[in-house]
Amino acid sequence: MSNKVQVGISINGKKVQKQVESRLLLTDFIRDECNLTGTHLGCEHGVCGACTILLDNEPVRGCLMFAVQADGCEIQTVESLNHVDGTLNVLQQSFSDNHALQCGFCTPGFLMTLTHFLKDNQNPTENEIREAISGNLCRCTGYANIIKAVQQASQILQKENSNCSVVSAQ
Amino acid sequence: MKPAVFSYLRPTNLQEALTFLEEYGEDAKILSGGQSLIPTMNMRLSAPAYLIDISRISDLNYIKLDGDFLAVGALTKHKDIENSDLVKDACPLLSEAIRWVGHTQIRNRGTVGGSIAHGDPSAELPCVLTALRGEIVIANVDGSEEVLVPEEFFLTYMLTSLQPEQMVKEVRFPIIPQESGSAFVEVARRHGDFGLAEVAAVLDIDNEGHLLNVKIAVGGVNPTPIALEQVEEYLIGKKLTDEVLRQVSDLTQESVDPESDLHGTAEYRRELAGTLTVRALKIAVERARGGEKNV
Ligand SMILES: Cc1cc2nc3c(=O)[nH]c(=O)nc-3n(C[C@H](O)[C@H](O)[C@H](O)COP(=O)(O)OP(=O)(O)OC[C@H]3O[C@@H](n4cnc5c(N)ncnc54)[C@H](O)[C@@H]3O)c2cc1C
Ligand code: FES
Ligand code: FES
Numbered sequence A: 001m002s003n004k005v006q007v008g009i010s011i012n013g014k015k016v017q018k019q020v021e022s023r024l025l026l027t028d029f030i031r032d033e034c035n036l037t038g039t040h041l042g043c044e045h046g047v048c049g050a051c052t053i054l055l056d057n058e059p060v061r062g063c064l065m066f067a068v069q070a071d072g073c074e075i076q077t078v079e080s081l082n083h084v085d086g087t088l089n090v091l092q093q094s095f096s097d098n099h100a101l102q103c104g105f106c107t108p109g110f111l112m113t114l115t116h117f118l119k120d121n122q123n124p125t126e127n128e129i130r131e132a133i134s135g136n137l138c139r140c141t142g143y144a145n146i147i148k149a150v151q152q153a154s155q156i157l158q159k160e161n162s163n164c165s166v167v168s169a170q
Numbered sequence B: 001m002k003p004a005v006f007s008y009l010r011p012t013n014l015q016e017a018l019t020f021l022e023e024y025g026e027d028a029k030i031l032s033g034g035q036s037l038i039p040t041m042n043m044r045l046s047a048p049a050y051l052i053d054i055s056r057i058s059d060l061n062y063i064k065l066d067g068d069f070l071a072v073g074a075l076t077k078h079k080d081i082e083n084s085d086l087v088k089d090a091c092p093l094l095s096e097a098i099r100w101v102g103h104t105q106i107r108n109r110g111t112v113g114g115s116i117a118h119g120d121p122s123a124e125l126p127c128v129l130t131a132l133r134g135e136i137v138i139a140n141v142d143g144s145e146e147v148l149v150p151e152e153f154f155l156t157y158m159l160t161s162l163q164p165e166q167m168v169k170e171v172r173f174p175i176i177p178q179e180s181g182s183a184f185v186e187v188a189r190r191h192g193d194f195g196l197a198e199v200a201a202v203l204d205i206d207n208e209g210h211l212l213n214v215k216i217a218v219g220g221v222n223p224t225p226i227a228l229e230q231v232e233e234y235l236i237g238k239k240l241t242d243e244v245l246r247q248v249s250d251l252t253q254e255s256v257d258p259e260s261d262l263h264g265t266a267e268y269r270r271e272l273a274g275t276l277t278v279r280a281l282k283i284a285v286e287r288a289r290g291g292e293k294n295v
Helices: A026-033 A090-097 A107-120 A126-132 A144-169 B014-027 B037-042 B078-082 B085-090 B092-098 B112-118 B124-132 B229-235 B242-255 B266-288
Strands: A004-011 A014-021 A052-055 A058-061 A074-076 B007-009 B028-031 B050-053 B063-066 B069-073 B135-139 B145-148 B154-156 B167-174 B181-187 B197-205 B211-219
Touching: A004 A026, A014 A026, A052 A107, A058 A107, A090 A107, A090 A144, A107 A126, A107 A144, A126 A144, B014 B028, B014 B050, B014 B167, B028 B037, B063 B085, B069 B085, B069 B112, B078 B092, B078 B112, B085 B092, B092 B124, B092 B181, B092 B197, B112 B124, B112 B167, B124 B167, B124 B181, B124 B197, B124 B211, B181 B266, B197 B266, B211 B229, B211 B266, B229 B242, B242 B266
Parallel strands: A004 A074, B007 B050, B028 B050
Antiparallel strands: A004 A014, A052 A058, A052 A074, B063 B069, B069 B167, B135 B145, B135 B167, B181 B197, B197 B211
């Protein structure tokens, strides 16, 4: 039996079809086969969260999946976040404004976890933010600035949303 | 590439999965959510020649009421339990416990069947199942099924009675009556880590506050989760006075046999088991009194 498998995965809106080894981890597929090196690898056993991506809109560990398991799925990586003109989105800008990163190694994982979190929870308490990022390790920042960044982002998003609903109510 | 070479199989129904198991048995491993198996493959602690990915067998993904049970299909994800109103209503203990399983990212992939089959003594679901005296439905290749109780299924640390050609098909959690109180408590070094010790309790009280139908299990302090039968018996007909709680703590500590590791000594874990049992009982009684019911 062949150890090669055919996979078709949509990554950041682009469909990728490849023949790969069945043991290829999804993270290696993303980094090596798709040249999207924003997704980082720390522990490769599910603990650090650096490899967090969105799979069908939900945050998952890229290092705890084989590429073949994502066959037919949609994936978003950190490269999907910035605006088309290259400027940072609200969450990224808030990280930058609040010095929520130092070496930046953990940042893609945090951003993907938080992208999903802020979609469901536009007015989070500090405790909720802490719980949301409990699956992501950062060895540099001490988390305080990351929490500040999330608070700033949530305030901006809330305002943007309420403007939208005013517009749509008219 | 970290894991060793394997051949990948993706059955679309239970029978097909069982047929693969019959053919490859010892050389094969079932891949469900992969949240426990893939780390061990990444570390090359496990190198199966065949992986049978059951994650697309969609009819093993359900949560439904079945007589006195909440029946949960093996492929139901932790996050589906977490988000289910049916679970909150029929088995609030399960809703409360599931939030202690890893982090969101893990719960988005990990499955109930995987958690039970993996048999980690400090995992939350085996502890809840043991407390409630639930059932595990196992599918055989010939189409027959077996129903096991936790003491028969969990043998020791990471070892269950599951044979290489068998699969966990369904996990059955007894429904908790509305008037009962339940509680799940755990101490972990960091939220989302495996617990150093954890306790699941469910009970009823009569009008005077005497305890009835007490069921308690503790996880993380023995090679499998264990039901604290001695404590349960002792508590029937009693009120939770300070003296009774002291006795509960002593009895619990006598019933457990923890080991020391990097995260805590045996003595610490033993005491923790006692403390957590007391804590769980107090919360469960409060809830049975009609305090905050839902978790
Ligand atoms: C960082 C991290 C933290 C975690 N923290 C916790 C925690 O606090 N509590 C906790 O309980 N778990 C924790 N886990 C483990 C996680 O909950 C897993 O989801 C769960 O233990 C296994 O489920 P799975 O579906 O991912 O199984 P898999 O990893 O796919 O499989 C696990 C084992 O079970 C077998 N198996 C799977 N499904 C079946 C089936 N239906 N029939 C027969 N055999 C089967 C597999 O062959 C394998 O041996 C953690 C994992 C990580 C990576
Ligand atoms: S690299 Fe995936 S969690 Fe650490
Ligand atoms: S910024 Fe360095 S690890 Fe987080």
